[in-house]
Amino acid sequence: MAKWAIDRSITRILRKIGILGFNKKRNIYGINPFLISTSYILLTLALAHLARRLVEKYVDDSKETIKNLLFEFIATLELCSCCFELIIDNWGVFAYAIYLLLLTIWWSSKWGNASACPYAPVEEILEGNRCLKDALKIICTQLAAAFLTFRYIQILWSFELVETHMNKAYEECTADLQVDMISGAIVEATLTCFCRLASKILGETSLKYSNIVDAIFGTLMVVAAFNFSGGYFNPALATSLKFGCIGNSFAEHIVVYWIGAFLGSAIAIIIFNSNIVQNKINTCKSKEE
Structure with a gap:
């Protein structure tokens, strides 16, 4: 009897704080769908972390190229998988921004030299590296x-543990581009440029929490672009989530999410390497010393 009373009290508390109390026919045990989405994200992070550990352990350092490619593969899969689960329509921009910020900080400490972004190696070409x-x-x-x-996401969604995953595994996706192609490309190019410029400048400073500042700035840029292009700033991510979606032609996708992002990245390099910016960075470094 006492155990039953305790169980009821716990259930009542869980309902009050929003963990339980949802439709049991559409949500396993009546659990809040947000918690299942969070669990899937944590599962993905854990699997990616394990995969990196296995690569470190079993791929010899002499095979550096293969090792680096595997790290890129894992990082890209991890990034895209988590963003698939952060569906704006379900949780809103605020929840998306908070989770994206936390994930970006986590990834900055785990990815090493992996970028999960196609314009990163192109930047290295432009810089001669x-x-x-x-x-x-x-x-x-x-x-x-x-x-x-x-x-991978289809497997998780096909279990349909919660209502937000119902029919998601096989439904048609819709495009995020809310403006014309040229405007969308300008948005992606401009904010990609800002993000890359901020990252490069912060990378030259001795700021203790530069990775957190960088993550906050990047998240703000994503939120700023959300109602225009979706704010991807990463061709691989945009292709994974939105390539072939209803409302976007092939040309629109390439121009906005590939050409736009690559252009913004290239402009960021030009600005960063300019005498004005370099002199300012050197002046700041001298003051720090």
């Missing part, structure tokens, strides 16, 4: 992971 052949290998690896992501 990578050859075209190696860059293409990385981009192809990232795209392979991006396209494979939905198969």
Whole structure:
């Protein structure tokens, strides 16, 4: 009798704080769908972390190229999978922004040299640090992971544990582009440029929490672009989530999410390497010393 009373009290508390109390026919045990989505994200992070550990352990350092490509594959799959679960329509922009911020901070401490973003190796080409052949290998690896992501997500969604996953595994997706193609490309290019410029400048400082500042700035840019282009700033991510979706033609997708992002990235390099910016960075470094 006492155990039954305790169980009822616990259930009542869980209902009050929003963990339980949802439709049991559409949500397993009446659990809040948000918690299941969070669990899927945590599962993905754990699997990616395990995969990285296995690569570190079993792939010899002499096979550096293969090792780096595997890290890129894991990082891209991890990024795209988590963003698939952060469906704006379900939880709103605020929840999306908070989760994206926390995830970005986590990834900045776990990915190492992996970028999960196709314009990163192209930036290295422009700066003379990578050859075209190696860059293409990385981009192809990232795209392979991006396209494979939905198969992984389909498995999770097909269990339909909660109402927000009902029919999601096989339904048609819709485009996020809310403006014309050129305007969308300008938005992606401009804010990608801001993000890359901020990252590069912060990377040159001795700021203790530069990764957190960078994550906050990037998240704000995503929120700013949300009602225009969706705010992807990453061709692999945009391709994984929105390629072939209703409302976007092939040309629109390429121009907005690929050309736009690559252009913004290239402009960021030009600005960053300009005498004005470099002199300012050197002045700040001298003051810090």
